[in-house]
Amino acid sequence: MKKNKLYISIFFLITLIGFSACKDDMMEEITKLEVDRAFSPVGLTAVVVNKTGVRLAWANIPNAKTYTVEVFANTDFSGTPVKTVKDITFLQVPYTITGLAGNTQYAIRVKSVGEGIDDSKYVSALIKTEPEQIFQDIAAGKLTATTVTLNWPAGENVTTIALNPGGISRALTAAEIAAGEVTLTGLTPKVAYTATLSLNASVRGTKAFTTPAQLPTGADVVVLTATDDLAAMIQAATKSTRFVILEGSKYDASAPIILPAGIDISVIGEVAAVKPVFSVNTITLPTVGGKLHFENIDLTAYAKGDETLSPSTRRQYIINQSAASTFDQVSFENCNIRHFVNTPLRIQGANPITINKVILNNCVIDNISVTDAGASGSYAFIHTNVATGKFNNITLTNNTFSNIGYGIILHNAAPSLSLTVENNTFYNVVGDTRYFIDYNAQTIANGFSLKNNILAKTFSPLGTGRGIRSATAPTTANNFQASDVVFAGNAIPNITAYTGTSTTLFTAPATKNFKIKDDGFVGKATAGDPRWR
Template sequence: NRVMNRNKLYTIVFCVLTSISLLGCKDDVTEEITKLQVDRAFSPTGLAATIVDKTGVRLTWKAVNNAKTYTIEVFETADFSGTPTKTVDNITFLQVPYTLTGLAGDTQYSIRVKAVGEGVTDSKYVTATAKTDAEQIFQNVNTAKLTATSVALNWPAGQTATTITLTPGNITRTITAAEVAAGEAVITGLTGETLYTAKLLNGAKVRGTITFTTPLDLGGAIAVTPADNLATLIANANAGDVFALFPGTYNINADLLITKTISIKGAKPSDKPIIKGAVFRMKANAGLSLKDLDIDGTGALDGNQAIVYTDASDAAYGNLSIENSNIKNYVKGFIYVNVKALIESVTIKGNLISNIECNGGDFIDFRTGLAKTLNFSNNTVYNSVIARDFFRMDPTGSTNFPAFTSIITVATNTLNGVCNGAANRLFYVRLAKHEIYSSKNIIANSGGILTNQASTIIVPANFTANNYFNAATYMAGSATSG
């Protein structure tokens, strides 16, 4: 018992001493935990990268307790090899979110961030990736520097770029150092009325993208809209002027005096401008070109012809050309020459002609004048020349200009329902000297005749491959058939 009691005593004493020892150490253990000592800064957590303003990267991360500052490194390599593209030191957490600027557009970047503390080793890096958007440093296209065939493209002066590409057309244009300094490059060789996309590149990286549409190629012509006074413009024209009429209706209802050789054309052939009620009066030996127009005689003064030669002259008038136009609704006829007038050439080609009644005149009517050459080709004429002659050229033209032979060529036309009277002639030509060539024409649904005048020279060899459909009298009823 004495031995057992002694052992119990020892056990009790040991437990008491152990408890005292542990109580004595309590303050030291608590102090150690609250003052954790490490030899390296903790790594940031929650690193995220977001693109802002196309080429900026906004970085966010969570604060690190033992970090004083942070360092950012930016690489264009996925494995962070090589030299950083950009390094930013001494960033405090008060600056987070932190936005990286000055980066290239359209570029994949690898980004890493580390914490930097005092008296400890820098943390390990944490990483993120981000791809910047393509830049847009192109400035708006200056319409004053935009033509049908060229454009001036601008960007901030001094901003580096190497090439400009344009589509369609697969155009690639190298940018010179002078153009970089000026921030402008002029691109030529473009096509009118075309939507282009231009890209500004530095190497393979896109620095700007812009679209623009080239205007209609007027070829140096004077642009005219329905809001303009066409009669006044023509009255004040200079010789050689070309007027390009944009779509719309031009109400004239008056004579247009042509005193200088000019051209009037539709700006958009697929959408012809309508010239309404105009009589083109030729004066002062002028020439005239009409193209891609819709010429409507409704409202013309006195129902006159579309073209009327007014001034008598011993000198020749310039060329008359009417192409790819619609001519309609004239009462007296199409062309009228009842003065001493010699015309260098008359070309009427590719037109659609209708409702030219010829009440008071013939269709092409030369009473006292003469055309050195008259070419009437690829036209369609219908519902016209109801009871008159188609080509009339009286002998007075030769009397006034005896030295000239008029060469008349009529080819590949469709004439439907013209010259319907039994005595109405396709050719009523009585010039002393003339030649007529007729080939590959279709004359349909007409009760008229080719001619009944012995003075109209029909040479069978010059009349070839013409087709007379429902127009039997063109063969049987003519003094000379062909």
């Protein structure tokens, strides 16, 4: 019996030793895992950059020495790749594939390459490049009412130029290709054109532009000479008049201008590389008036248009209306509006004042309601805080606003009929405790549209600026807000956050170059002032 117990004990001991040995072997296998091929890349992403490049990124693979990328001009990896790149190290990731065709669908695959083991299986991504754009921006002075000169990098491989409307299409000459420049003539004023630059059937660039108006003609046109007193001529007008300021001219109105009643007044600058200057010191609207229109004018608050003078010479307003008035329209087209201490557009006082329409299109607005010391001022760009004064319909489209020390609109004591804010770029706007747009509890009866705008950086040093306050919620679409926009409250509804700052998004915002430089920004082709896309 004792002998049997001894045998049983020996058996269990041997068994235990065996299990222990197996466990050691199992641990050894786990810690010395060996495979016969590299692991596949994981987390592959593909993003279009610079129209025809694709930036690839993936996670590092421990047993990969290098990586291989293959690019196919289809979606099923059939045929031969149009581009193969080998020996990419992880230090080169993200890796950008360049030299692809524009507006083309590609299938891209990546594999890991190990040392002494087989290559991994491929991982893949599908992506379509954007239409190529080698056209440069149209330089000032190269677009007139009847001609345009278009440029691209000299010597690029191109063959034809086309222009629509008009159905113009012709081969480029060797000299034009070498110079990277072509001039098209016989255009029609005030027409929106699209030029297309091609290499055989492949589009290499498109450029949309609108020809400016020719200098107006007619019995109502007065072309000013250098010695004319524009302010006096406006006040003396007895019929609707279009005043034309020629290239290089500067006109100063040191005294307030009182508009004549019941007529339309336009001040139109000749299209040129530098806009004609009109330095204004307050315009008073009549009791009953028609329209006041500025086009292609540099409206500056500096006396005599001279920015070398002391900042103390800056004027305060374009319109600061306190007298009773019912006025049809105030409009600005392709103007610069700059340096006003307070605001271009203010209604004040107890008298009844209605301006039916305010329209700003394709304008550049800078340094409004900012003190000489650089602090926030006291007036919004469009400003009324009295129950007796209102702007019925406000339209702000295709503009750039920068360095606005208060806000864009204050209309907090009376309602409006409509408000449209679309395709604008806003930089360094909204002061401490102020609102981007403030209607308080007032309504906008026929709707408030807020679409395709970019907000970048707030002016508020304390971070106490606010977004939108209105009894009428805006209809929104495709709006973006950079990370250096700080609102303490009243967030703009349905706005898309851009994770970078204004300096990440724009080329040089501090010097007023708001060209979008971030190719990964999803609103690059659709949001903000179109001049910067």
